[in-house]
Amino acid sequence: MTVLILTTEEDVTADMVVVHLNAGAVPVVRLDPADLTEGAALSGEYVHGAFRGHLSSGGRLVSLDGLRSVWVRRPGVPAARAARPSAWLTEESAQALYGMLRATGARWMNDPDAAHRARHKPWQLRLAQSCGLPVPATLITTFPQAAREFAERYPDLVVKPVSGAHPQDPPRAVPTSRVAPDADFSAVAYGPTLLQRRVAKRADIRLTAVGERLLAARMPVAADADPDEVDVRFARAASPWEPVEVPPRLAESVRAYLRGAQLAYGAFDFVEDADGTWWFLECNQSGQFGFVEVDTGQPIARTIAEWLSRPAVPRQARFRGADSAVC
Template sequence: MILLLTRSLDPTADMVVRALGEAGTPVVRMDPGDLPRCVEMSGWFERGTWRGRLTTGHREVDLAEVTAVYNRRPNLPQAGVPGMRPEDAEWASNECYEGLYGVLYALDALWLNRPDRNRTASLKPLQLSTAHSSGLCVPTTLITNSPEDAKGFVTEERSVIKTLRGVPRRDADDAPGRPLIVYTWEVPPQEVDGTVALALCQFQRRIVPQYEVRVIAVGAQLFGARIDSPSGREGEVTDWRAYQRTDRISYTPLDVPDGVRDGVRAYLAAFGLLYGAFDFMVDADGQWWFLEANANGQFAFVEYGTGYPIARAVAGLLTQGVRAAGHVMTRPR
């Protein structure tokens, strides 16, 4: 039994659900954000193991039958009810999170990937040092809230500025809402000012790409997609994501060099992950430069653009369950 944790609107999860159905693998989909309103859980700890059930509006899951958990894009539990004080609602929501994930982590199940490992792997400075120690090439980077150091860095050599994590959630009228999209952009020295002091900022040497690459890693399988866009040209946005859903970008299958392949696998092992979406730039000399990795990154556009059977690969890995877990078991067997 596969337990899929994600929100109701998740096209990538939909692809995996279809692939699991084609393979005849049972799957139950739920959003932890529905706990406790629409999800009920009871877990008993006896003789060293957990047993119990999860009940959604449509299905009941016997926890003993869960062999793998696919952690996609779940919402956080929301325990507030009308009339409850905000601090009490926050406390109750945290209790739901601790109880749910505490029990699920304790199951003898494969995770793709555990949320706590995803969170650690999302730390960009740690990503860079881990990538380097895994044998991948990484651009020189500065993280600072010193305007003086930032100006000195971008004056020495052409550089870009990148977000460290996430983006503000804001609608067009500046009210809280959907996440904004903040692209990587080249920053000239004259644009570095005192606002750098307001938060830690990430500056990185600019790599002018011949092309860019998204590598999707599913267990031992790697799917490389070459990305061609105007991002490396003068006067264009230095982020290929700005050209998505236009006719100025293309995705084609690409073999991943052995050295990069080994580095990606070492990187996953270092974080205890089974899945990752890796971004590289390939310069005019053919050198692959690691930019970042998203432990829960999208793969749908890669599958659609290249024809790679990535959803089937994810479904296959989940179907193998504990037999494929190896070093990423959630607890000793």
């Protein structure tokens, strides 16, 4: 049976997993939904109470009945590269592709509906709290007065986007920034603003969850680090990432988060304070892991390949309401 990877053509992260799938002689097909109608095709037939479907991509034809898993890695917008792209064609293509894939017994990493919901940072923060993960005091508001009062209670704050990357082409990462002590919060009225108590961190933590397996890495903050460099993506690296054990109670909370979010994969970002507490910042449902694996040697790509290689869920079970995110 075949593993289907939905991603762009140039995706080094997916390449790392494909190497392990090939080594295990597991058939794999890559499809970028952006190629639909131009370079990729699909067909589904519903006749006499039965469904038969096929996908064609890169010269490969695969039966949807023959899919064991679908990895929604970094798919493009459906039909974005069509000869005459349009919002209507995108919606039609998305409905056709994902609707047919849902009719199979394939296991999802991650289920598209669960992944879409999991992108919402306000929802993430509340789920993390309910699962027992420490969350820094946070305010999301368009009330300038609420922002001022929050800053009085927590004088040392950072500001970050609610949604993540700015949707330009190509997308631009918006860094988390420290809020100046004399900040004027009047502009908060013009758009939702996320303010969060700055954690004086001694290390950054990246925890990659694949099913039940948790692989954590730690990067200490340099002793002479600028306290205004709060975003690990843009700060000077003091040292490589190193493997670290996950505290048992925190591991329980992370697994509870994954169950609550119905995710099979999640890249969690934490910061560690001087007391050793790991503070939850966010969980990216399709986050990168290559940079961690290169530094630490942790077998993240192999673990994902093993998860994707497991048997599919029988179709009858899917239509009895089986949860595609259960490991």
